[in-house]
Amino acid sequence: MEELTNKERMQIPRQKMPEQDPEKRKKNFKEVNLGFTEELAIKEAMRCLQCPKPVCISGCPVDIKIDEFIGLIAQGDFLGAAAKLKEDNALPAICGRVCPQEEQCEIKCVIGKKNDPVAIGRLERFAADYEREHTGIRKPEIKAKTGKKVAIVGSGPAGLSCAGDLAKMGHDVTVFEALHELGGVLVYGIPEFRLPKEIVRIEIESLKDIGVEFKTNSVIGFSDTIDELLENEYDAAFIGVGAGLPNFMRIPGENMIGVYSANEFLTRVNLMKAYKFPEYDTPVLNCKDKNVAVFGGGNTAMDAVRISKRLGAKNSYIIYRRSEVEMPARIEEVHHAKEEGIEFIMLTNPLEFIGDEEDWLKAVKLQKMELGEPDDSGRRRPIPIEGSEYVMDLDMTVIAIGNGSNPIIQKTTPDMEYNKWGNIVVDEETMKTSKKGVFAGGDIVTGGATVILAMGAGRVATKAIDEYIMNSSEW
Amino acid sequence: MQKIIFAEFIATDIKKFVIEAPKIAGKRKAGQFVIIRIKEGGERIPLTIADSDSDKGTITIIVQGIGKTTKELNSLKTGDTIMDVVGPLGKPSHIENFGTAVSIGGGVGTAIAFPTAVALKEAGNYTISIIGGRTKELVILEDEMREICDEVHVTTDDGSYGEKGFVTKKLQDLIDSGKKIDFVLAIGPIPMMKAVADVTRPHGIQTVVSLNPIMVDGTGMCGGCRATVGDKTVFVCVDGPEFDAHKVDFNELVNRNKSYEFFEKESLEEFECPSKKASN
Numbered sequence A: 001m002e003e004l005t006n007k008e009r010m011q012i013p014r015q016k017m018p019e020q021d022p023e024k025r026k027k028n029f030k031e032v033n034l035g036f037t038e039e040l041a042i043k044e045a046m047r048c049l050q051c052p053k054p055v056c057i058s059g060c061p062v063d064i065k066i067d068e069f070i071g072l073i074a075q076g077d078f079l080g081a082a083a084k085l086k087e088d089n090a091l092p093a094i095c096g097r098v099c100p101q102e103e104q105c106e107i108k109c110v111i112g113k114k115n116d117p118v119a120i121g122r123l124e125r126f127a128a129d130y131e132r133e134h135t136g137i138r139k140p141e142i143k144a145k146t147g148k149k150v151a152i153v154g155s156g157p158a159g160l161s162c163a164g165d166l167a168k169m170g171h172d173v174t175v176f177e178a179l180h181e182l183g184g185v186l187v188y189g190i191p192e193f194r195l196p197k198e199i200v201r202i203e204i205e206s207l208k209d210i211g212v213e214f215k216t217n218s219v220i221g222f223s224d225t226i227d228e229l230l231e232n233e234y235d236a237a238f239i240g241v242g243a244g245l246p247n248f249m250r251i252p253g254e255n256m257i258g259v260y261s262a263n264e265f266l267t268r269v270n271l272m273k274a275y276k277f278p279e280y281d282t283p284v285l286n287c288k289d290k291n292v293a294v295f296g297g298g299n300t301a302m303d304a305v306r307i308s309k310r311l312g313a314k315n316s317y318i319i320y321r322r323s324e325v326e327m328p329a330r331i332e333e334v335h336h337a338k339e340e341g342i343e344f345i346m347l348t349n350p351l352e353f354i355g356d357e358e359d360w361l362k363a364v365k366l367q368k369m370e371l372g373e374p375d376d377s378g379r380r381r382p383i384p385i386e387g388s389e390y391v392m393d394l395d396m397t398v399i400a401i402g403n404g405s406n407p408i409i410q411k412t413t414p415d416m417e418y419n420k421w422g423n424i425v426v427d428e429e430t431m432k433t434s435k436k437g438v439f440a441g442g443d444i445v446t447g448g449a450t451v452i453l454a455m456g457a458g459r460v461a462t463k464a465i466d467e468y469i470m471n472s473s474e475w
Numbered sequence B: 001m002q003k004i005i006f007a008e009f010i011a012t013d014i015k016k017f018v019i020e021a022p023k024i025a026g027k028r029k030a031g032q033f034v035i036i037r038i039k040e041g042g043e044r045i046p047l048t049i050a051d052s053d054s055d056k057g058t059i060t061i062i063v064q065g066i067g068k069t070t071k072e073l074n075s076l077k078t079g080d081t082i083m084d085v086v087g088p089l090g091k092p093s094h095i096e097n098f099g100t101a102v103s104i105g106g107g108v109g110t111a112i113a114f115p116t117a118v119a120l121k122e123a124g125n126y127t128i129s130i131i132g133g134r135t136k137e138l139v140i141l142e143d144e145m146r147e148i149c150d151e152v153h154v155t156t157d158d159g160s161y162g163e164k165g166f167v168t169k170k171l172q173d174l175i176d177s178g179k180k181i182d183f184v185l186a187i188g189p190i191p192m193m194k195a196v197a198d199v200t201r202p203h204g205i206q207t208v209v210s211l212n213p214i215m216v217d218g219t220g221m222c223g224g225c226r227a228t229v230g231d232k233t234v235f236v237c238v239d240g241p242e243f244d245a246h247k248v249d250f251n252e253l254v255n256r257n258k259s260y261e262f263f264e265k266e267s268l269e270e271f272e273c274p275s276k277k278a279s280n
């Protein structure tokens, strides 16, 4: 392959990833993005300047050697690229799909200053998919057994990455999961059309192959407490239970039929596969030809609203109290939602849900907002406009305004430090909690964040856990 | 996969199962429940742990076949398996020596009230139970209740067994007879629990009911099981299932439980008559 000059590289446009046509995809749950072909991947990889100081890496929470893996793709060594990714990221096929790249690695890419940045996420996804489809996920090297045992609580990205790394170090790892399926938000939250569950399943299989043991249907706190795990069997524990407590708006009518929390709506559809009812037994309220509104502006809201469209809704709305620039959702998701015909109603807040005599939702009373001074989050604060109230017909609604922390662990492990929102307090260098032998990471520590941050936390903890169980038992 | 060690109908459409679940058996307390999923693709449904044997590592559940999942469960036999059993979930019943405690069970509610009645007796209460059913065949656990309670009263709506009338009539009779009642636990169909609350309210008798909303995860994650108690929204799976009967908004619970009526019918029809689906 001939060497390109930087100037030539800069002239290659950012490659588009093929995707399902919006008209077709809004009627199915198949993946929207189809992934690069080998040609497209090589072409995109050629755009990377192989910077002597790759600043892109500073944007990645797990410091993936971005220049190196992209260099390998450019040379056509796709398996080599996948191996390189795996050095720092246990779940590249997943992160390549769901990371908010535009504000992490890609925003730092030097090319982005003048042109579109290198499509790092899409390349990551490509290499991981290539490996999975061509050789299966290859087994990493595993160190000799240490005889030490670690309990991991929760099988979301934090728990999975911690489990994988500890197993590679030769420790015996058991993952306890409350639900009947493994993967946390990856299986119950993020829908099939963004992240096929088969990919999550195969990643988890690869952890089983290296000896990680999984116990589903185990709600820690109820079946065993953290103390019992430590007393009976395990040398250390890592808590990665996520942010599993739905927030409601505390407005009248919120308990009516037709008002869902995002967690319930997503769990019914994604985990319980209600979109395949009656082949699967769990139902979800009928959206067909209905008016559906989702309140919120994050990834969860986008997922919920796009599902409603796929379930046949006549009108699907996102209703958000700030303006579009303040929406925390990934740009790609907003863009996809618009292509699929989702209507965005900005600067609007609900005041009350209105139902019929049997409590079925019929309408919502809304109020317009305007933006005032920036608040603590740095975003401009929405202020209600008096007299702007109006009523909109509505058959179903999903409240997607974020999650708090589920109190089960706190109630059953009171001798650990929590902040006022119920998040576990940790030392950020080690993920050590205030309780001896217990580490924590992911959404339970940070509040709702991202897959890659949760994975990163799992990795950081791995090193400290290894240190603790092998060398010292000091805290 | 959990093995069914023993399964037997104890009344029309009501089946008792003893299931292998050592972890749960060793942990569970009165008032707690499990969530089960029979098979891949199945629904998650909550069922109270009626009894357990920590030595044998088993739990007992008693199931009334009313819809697709419970009927499918009731078609399973000794030796079959259940895919997922998770628990023990929910808050254990609040047990103390109240003095005289009345446990009221309507239909399969008797199974749910049974473990708590046992615990009330063990705590030193003078324990009365009133168990009822629409008709004789639906009165369950009478012998078991007689073994542990100081008094047992049986009622049937049609008078085919015990006293004719609702359980609330018997409760009213006991109150009217001047018996000092300190605590009432009522478990059964929602209208029955509401009626019991109405009977005890004017007398200021502390009354607890076990709510049965539709659940999904059972761990406080989805909020689907929410109910209004007093002026607060509660998540029944983690804040309950037992609540102060005088504060529960029963109407809301009745309405919410109807959310999926349409789908439940479709599911059941298909389960009972699969040929229908094949033909259209």
Ligand SMILES: Cc1cc2nc3c(=O)[nH]c(=O)nc-3n(C[C@H](O)[C@H](O)[C@H](O)COP(=O)(O)OP(=O)(O)OC[C@H]3O[C@@H](n4cnc5c(N)ncnc54)[C@H](O)[C@@H]3O)c2cc1C
Pocket (backbone or CB within 6 Å): A098, A099, A100, A153, A154, A155, A156, A157, A158, A159, A176, A177, A178, A179, A183, A184, A185, A186, A189, A190, A218, A219, A220, A221, A240, A241, A242, A243, A244, A266, A299, A300, A301, A303, A330, A406, A408, A409, A441, A442, A443, A444, A448, A449, A450, A451, A452, A454
């Ligand atoms: C709908 C939705 C869309 C999202 N989209 C994106 C996206 O596009 N990109 C992105 O980067 N991030 C996204 N996120 C955020 C991301 O998914 C989370 O930040 C991430 O999953 C957190 O990982 P975690 O391991 O901390 O917890 P989770 O993924 O929440 O996993 C926690 C697990 O612990 C289990 N658990 C809880 N309590 C117990 C207990 N007591 N005992 C045993 N197990 C327990 C839970 O059942 C769960 O399986 C999204 C989130 C949602 C809800």
Ligand SMILES: Cc1cc2nc3c(=O)[nH]c(=O)nc-3n(C[C@H](O)[C@H](O)[C@H](O)COP(=O)(O)OP(=O)(O)OC[C@H]3O[C@@H](n4cnc5c(N)ncnc54)[C@H](O)[C@@H]3O)c2cc1C
Pocket (backbone or CB within 6 Å): B033, B043, B044, B045, B046, B047, B048, B049, B061, B062, B063, B064, B065, B066, B067, B068, B069, B070, B071, B108, B111, B112, B211, B212, B213, B214, B215, B216, B241, B257, B258, B264, B265, B267, B268
């Ligand atoms: C904490 C708790 C403990 C329970 N313990 C027992 C028990 O020990 N024995 C027993 O027979 N039943 C018990 N139930 C009720 C049992 O869970 C439901 O009967 C069962 O879920 C119905 O499922 P189905 O598919 O057979 O019926 P469906 O066709 O789904 O519904 C039939 C009726 O049951 C109600 N229902 C539907 N889904 C649920 C659900 N997930 N939870 C509760 N009600 C529902 C509906 O309102 C409907 O009227 C309990 C419920 C709760 C919440």
Ligand code: SF4
Pocket (backbone or CB within 6 Å): A059, A060, A061, A062, A063, A064, A066, A089, A095, A096, A099, A100, A101, A104, A105, A106, A120, A121, A124, A452
């Ligand atoms: S893991 Fe996420 S942030 Fe890191 S390089 Fe990959 S896409 Fe970028």
Ligand code: SF4
Pocket (backbone or CB within 6 Å): A047, A048, A049, A050, A051, A054, A055, A056, A057, A066, A067, A070, A108, A109, A110, A111, A118, A120
């Ligand atoms: S900053 Fe951009 S061009 Fe430079 S190495 Fe990273 S991806 Fe390549």
Ligand code: FES
Pocket (backbone or CB within 6 Å): B214, B215, B216, B217, B218, B219, B220, B221, B222, B223, B224, B225, B226, B235, B236, B237, B238
């Ligand atoms: S069943 Fe989901 S919160 Fe109670």
